[in-house]
Amino acid sequence: xxxxxxxCSTCGKPMTITKALIDRAKADDQDAIAELYGRTYNRIIFxxxxxxxxxxxxxxxx
Numbered sequence: 490x491x492x493x494x495x496x497c498s499t500c501g502k503p504m505t506i507t508k509a510l511i512d513r514a515k516a517d518d519q520d521a522i523a524e525l526y527g528r529t530y531n532r533i534i535f536x537x538x539x540x541x542x543x544x545x546x547x548x549x550x551x
Contacts, residue, residue, distance in 0.1 A: 506528060506529075511525070534547055534548065537550050537551055
C-alpha cells in the first residue's frame with residue numbers, strides 16, 4: 490500500500506498538518522498555533538514573494 494504522506498514541493502519536508510492540530514489551534518492552544526505557524530510560514534512567504542518581491546511587505550502580509 491502506498492504511503493499517503495505529502496511532502497512540501499519547496500523543501501521536501503513531510504507536511505503533517507492534521508485535523509487534530511488544526512482543531513487544537515482553533516481552541517486557542519498556543520502550542521498548536523505556534524506549530525502551525527512554524528510548519529506553514531516558509532510556504533506562505535515563498536508564495537507571497539513570488540508575487541511581491543519586497544521582503545518587508547511579504548513578511549507583513551504573511
